[in-house]
Structures are given as structure tokens and as C-alpha cells.
Amino acid sequence: MKVALLGCGVVGSQVVKLLHEQADDLAARIGAPLELAGVAVRRLGRKRDIDVDPALLTTDAEALVTRDDVDLVVEVIGGIEPARSLIVAALSRGKAVVTANKALLAEDGATLHEAARAGGGDLYFEASVAGAIPLLRPLRESLAGDHVRRVLGIVNGTTNYILDQMDTSGASFTDALEEAQALGYAEADPTADVEGFDAAAKAAILAGLAFHSRVTAEQVHREGITEITATDVASAKAMGYVIKLLAICARSDDGSSVGVRVHPAMIPRTHPLAGVREAYNAVFVEAESAGQLMFYGKGAGGAPTASAVLGDLVAVARNRLAGARGPRESTYASLPVHPMGETVTRCHVALDVADRPGVLARVAEEFAQHDVSIQTVRQEGHGDDAQLVIVTHRATDAALTATMESLRKLEFVRAVAGVMRVEGDE
Numbered sequence: 001m002k003v004a005l006l007g008c009g010v011v012g013s014q015v016v017k018l019l020h021e022q023a024d025d026l027a028a029r030i031g032a033p034l035e036l037a038g039v040a041v042r043r044l045g046r047k048r049d050i051d052v053d054p055a056l057l058t059t060d061a062e063a064l065v066t067r068d069d070v071d072l073v074v075e076v077i078g079g080i081e082p083a084r085s086l087i088v089a090a091l092s093r094g095k096a097v098v099t100a101n102k103a104l105l106a107e108d109g110a111t112l113h114e115a116a117r118a119g120g121g122d123l124y125f126e127a128s129v130a131g132a133i134p135l136l137r138p139l140r141e142s143l144a145g146d147h148v149r150r151v152l153g154i155v156n157g158t159t160n161y162i163l164d165q166m167d168t169s170g171a172s173f174t175d176a177l178e179e180a181q182a183l184g185y186a187e188a189d190p191t192a193d194v195e196g197f198d199a200a201a202k203a204a205i206l207a208g209l210a211f212h213s214r215v216t217a218e219q220v221h222r223e224g225i226t227e228i229t230a231t232d233v234a235s236a237k238a239m240g241y242v243i244k245l246l247a248i249c250a251r252s253d254d255g256s257s258v259g260v261r262v263h264p265a266m267i268p269r270t271h272p273l274a275g276v277r278e279a280y281n282a283v284f285v286e287a288e289s290a291g292q293l294m295f296y297g298k299g300a301g302g303a304p305t306a307s308a309v310l311g312d313l314v315a316v317a318r319n320r321l322a323g324a325r326g327p328r329e330s331t332y333a334s335l336p337v338h339p340m341g342e343t344v345t346r347c348h349v350a351l352d353v354a355d356r357p358g359v360l361a362r363v364a365e366e367f368a369q370h371d372v373s374i375q376t377v378r379q380e381g382h383g384d385d386a387q388l389v390i391v392t393h394r395a396t397d398a399a400l401t402a403t404m405e406s407l408r409k410l411e412f413v414r415a416v417a418g419v420m421r422v423e424g425d426e
Ligand SMILES: NC(=O)C1=CN([C@@H]2O[C@H](COP(=O)(O)OP(=O)(O)OC[C@H]3O[C@@H](n4cnc5c(N)ncnc54)[C@H](O)[C@@H]3O)[C@@H](O)[C@H]2O)C=CC1
Pocket: 006, 007, 008, 009, 010, 011, 012, 040, 041, 042, 043, 059, 061, 075, 076, 077, 078, 079, 082, 100, 101, 102, 103, 127, 128, 129, 131, 184, 185, 186, 187, 188, 299, 300, 301, 302, 305
């Protein structure tokens, strides 16, 4: 079976390495050897960390994917174009494609799936979400007989690395980001990581598979971590919480729609996700019959991601030899994505207020007027002022946002700070 590799960066170079190192085992597992037909790169002369036969390198990716002798295509270039055109060219010729490209799948997965359907080949993408962790195959295959209610977790290694460094060693945001880039975790443009775009793309893919519906990145409510300060991290710590960037995909209570969101949240330090350190990822899947499942492992980095790519490569090669196909895209449920305002969540807020009689009662009244119930209040005196730290019970995001807006207008409120959603302790 001949394999065309598109892209030879952090992930691609590890794919080449594993194809060499595991050649005999892969041939035995598939029933036929995998042979690298060519490697499309941007520049031929670049010095590479791995040993790749220079005769295999080409800058003409299109000619490579359309070659008649190529059976399987691995796309690890990233981004929308030319990745989309190259994948469509391969799929429409009946070749199988393995990709790690979450940005493309979440923006225009429909085009790729349609090309796979028309061409009759497989489209596999396990590496696109949570790197090495087998997560998409369990959702697509193992849980195909169950009813998934919620998928919740940490799906971006770079931001988890940054937040973990800020929490444990007090590192600055900038230093931690530079380390994550040097370790090969970050996207080519790290804005995709720190502004939550990468996690939002992964959330869209997860929601699509979990709820048998088409979800695009555009429909995902997205907030990144760039506004999180050392003070936020420290005050979360003081209250027994840790801040994590979470992706949450959940059916509404009546099951008629789904909410898909990515935002920083405070979780109790006793929660299993609080122990997810460095660039590790962890995802909970809650299904009606299976109950709660947790998937944990390396979500970023060249070798872990290449492991997922190779797993897919073996699967599509086996299917091809057997004249079979893997599962098609499943969107029959067509559940709509509801707006963030309808999502039910909890909130933490730190209010700097004048310390005088009636203030606490007036603040409580503002919450009550918006139908938001308070779970805990802690007050600390600061001379003539006081800080009220409030954690609410569950309320719609619209009600919580409206409450914060009203609080800002109160004459005795000096500042509304540390507004952050709280997850995982109810
Ligand atoms: N690095 C990671 O931890 C993970 C990456 N991914 C995904 O894997 C894909 C690749 O990521 P990385 O390897 O980290 O990126 P990278 O930037 O290290 O590698 C991409 C390579 O593609 C090359 N390239 C760009 N345009 C090209 C073209 N037209 N023809 C041939 N080559 C071209 C670039 O020169 C670069 O060497 C992306 O979709 C990324 O989102 C997925 C999971 C984890």
C-alpha cells in the first residue's frame, strides 16, 4: 500500500519515523507493507531532524496525491487551504485519507465527508482531537449503541500547559507559552491555542460525533485564556479551585438542542480534571448506559499525535485490503446548537464594594431579581471597602450576564472582577 504524506513538520516527521521503525509490525498487522510514495514539503532544502530519503521529497503536493499508485494520503499540513483541496482531490479519486486537521474538519467537514462518500474511500481523523488519546473511535464506534449526554474536558495541551505553569510555579503567561511552543505543542499560530480556536474546533468535532449532528466551529461559544491574570489564578487557588480551559458539549435538559462551548472555568482542586497537568488532555464522556467514561493522555506533541495517525493508517489500510469502509459521517439527528445564553452554568465573581450597612442585602437582591440563586458568599474587609466573593447556583448564562451588568451599575460597587464560570462541584 502506497502512502503519500503531506507535510513534514512536528507531526509529519514523527509519522515518517514510525513508518520506518515499525515497518515490519505494521505490515504484519495490516497484511501488506506500507510504502512511503512521497512526502510533500514546502521547501526541499530545509534541514530536517529525521532521516527521510531526499528522492521522496516534493513541493508538488497535488501531483503526489493524484498519483494513480497512491492508495492512502496522510494530511499533516494544517490550515484550510491547500489542505482542503488536496484532501478532496485524494478522496474524490477513491483514496483513503487520514488527517490531524481539526481546523479544517470543524470549518468545512461537510465538504470532506461528501468527497469521501462520493469517492468511496475512508476519512479518519483520530489525531485531530486530543492527540494520542483514542477518543473519536470510541465515540464513532464503541459508543454507537449508546446515548451520549455530555462530553466535557481539557482538549488543548498548550493552554493547559500555560495554566498549569501559572498555577504551580507562578510562571508568567508569556514564558509558559514560549515553553509550550518549544515543546511542539502549540499550533503554527499560537493564537489558535490561547484564544480557544483550537479547542473550539475540537469541541465542534466532538459534538458532531457525540450527538450525530453537524456542528461547525462558528457555532461554538469560544473564550480563550489571554485575559486570565496571575491574580485570578491565585484567588482561585485560595478558594480551593484551579482554572482550566474546558470544552463542554451537552444536550439541553429536554434533549431538543445541544450547547457547545469553550471557556476558562474554575473547578475544585479535588475534581479529576484538576490533576491534569502540563500538556495532558482528559475528556469525560457521559452516556446513558455506559455512565461516565474518562479518557486521559497526551493531547499534543509530535510522537503522540503520530501514534494516532498511524493507528488510523492501519485501520484504513485494513479496510482497503478487505474491500470494506469505516463508518460514514452520521448527522441524522440534526440537533440545533442553542445560543450560549440558554446554557445553564454557575459563576464566580469578586465584587469590590463600599463597606456599609445594606450593601450585602442590595447585592443579594440584584441576584434574586435575575432569578440567580447564591451558593456561597465570603466577605473580606479592606478599610472602608470590602470584597464580596460570590459563587452562584446553576442559572442560565443570560441571567448571569445580566446580573453582572446590573451590579456594575450600582453606585457602591467599585469593581466587578474575577467573573468566571464554575464547573464540576455539583
Ligand atoms: N503539533 C501537535 O501537537 C498537533 C498537531 N495537530 C495538527 O497536525 C497538523 C500539523 O501540525 P504540526 O505538525 O504541529 O505543524 P507544523 O507547522 O510543524 O507542520 C506543518 C508542515 O507543513 C508544511 N507545509 C505547509 N504548507 C505546505 C504545502 N503546501 N505543501 C507541503 N507542506 C506544507 C510546513 O512547512 C510544515 O513543515 C495541524 O493540522 C495541527 O493542527 C494535531 C494534533 C496535535
